[in-house]
Amino acid sequence: MESSAIHVVVMGVAGAGKSTIAGALASALGWDMAEADRFHPSANISKMAGGVPLTDEDRWPWLRSIRDWMTSEAAAGNSTVLTCSALKRGYRELLAEAEGRVVFVHLDGSPELLAERMGSREGHFMPTTLLPSQLATLEPLTAEECAAGSIRLDIAQDPVTLVRAVVDVLALQAT
Numbered sequence: 574m575e576s577s578a579i580h581v582v583v584m585g586v587a588g589a590g591k592s593t594i595a596g597a598l599a600s601a602l603g604w605d606m607a608e609a610d611r612f613h614p615s616a617n618i619s620k621m622a623g624g625v626p627l628t629d630e631d632r633w634p635w636l637r638s639i640r641d642w643m644t645s646e647a648a649a650g651n652s653t654v655l656t657c658s659a660l661k662r663g664y665r666e667l668l669a670e671a672e673g674r675v676v677f678v679h680l681d682g683s684p685e686l687l688a689e690r691m692g693s694r695e696g697h698f699m700p701t702t703l704l705p706s707q708l709a710t711l712e713p714l715t716a717e718e719c720a721a722g723s724i725r726l727d728i729a730q731d732p733v734t735l736v737r738a739v740v741d742v743l744a745l746q747a748t
Contacts, residue, residue, distance in 0.1 A: 578647035578673030581739065584659035586707040588687040589680035590728050590735075591656035597736045599654040601747045605646060609657035612638045626706040636667050643671035660710045665718065674722075678739050679714050682728035 581604075583595040592608060599606035610618075617631050639657060646653050652673070659665045659677060669675045688704055714723050724742050726735050740747050 576647040576673040578643075578650065579652040579743075579745070580643045580647070580668075580671055580673055580675045581652075581654045581743065581745075582659055582665075582668060582675060582677045583654065583656050583680060584665075584677050585680035585682075585728075586658060586660070586687060586711055587704060588689075589682060590732065591658075591680060593732055594678070594680060594735050594739075595654045595656045597732055598739055601736055601740060602652070602654065602745055604652045604654050606654045607639075607642060607656075609635075609639055609655060612642065621703065624702050626703055626710075632664065633667075636664050640668050640671045643668070643673065643675070647671065647673035658707065660707060661712045662715060662718070676721075676743060677714060677718065677723040679723070679725040680728050680735070681713070681725050684708060686728065 581595075581598065583591045583598065585591055595606055595608075598604075613635050617627055617635060620627060620631065636657075639655065643653060643655065657668065659668060665677055684704065687708075714725055719725070722743065724739070726738055728735070730738075739745070
């Protein structure tokens with residue numbers, strides 16, 4: 574039996590506003606929200622905090638735990654909103670294995686705006702020095718992914734406009 578759960582993965586590089594948009598979206602929809610950072614093992618957090626980019630080998634177990642969380646939420650009948658960088662298509666393909674419908678909302682912006690946002694954050698483990706490696710790793714959504722319902726949004730827009738766009742484009746019901 575196929576799940577009717579929907580998982581909206583708010584993706585992009587550091588500084589794109591994933592937490593802000595995902596939080597507002599989860600609130601608007603009345604859905605559970607999770608930050609992908611909470612699924613990182615401490616070794617990954619330590620590497621990033623030390624300015625060392627993660628490798629694919631670091632990311633695969635983390636991504637599998639996110640996929641498994643989405644599946645358990647779908648089994649409980651819950652739709653979710655999740656923040657996750659989901660930088661490569663292969664990462665998104667693994668996440669899309671979760672039970673239910675998985676769509677990606679790519680928050681995209683100029684490197685200058687991203688760096689400015691990262692520089693103004695307080696208490697986050699990700700240093701601005703890792704932004705270039707994230708941008709180099711990023712594989713934008715493909716035409717196939719967009720045809721399946723995923724979308725790209727420009728972060729130069731205000732959060733209210735971005736959340737409304739997600740709700741409208743994905744034809745979701747806000748509460």
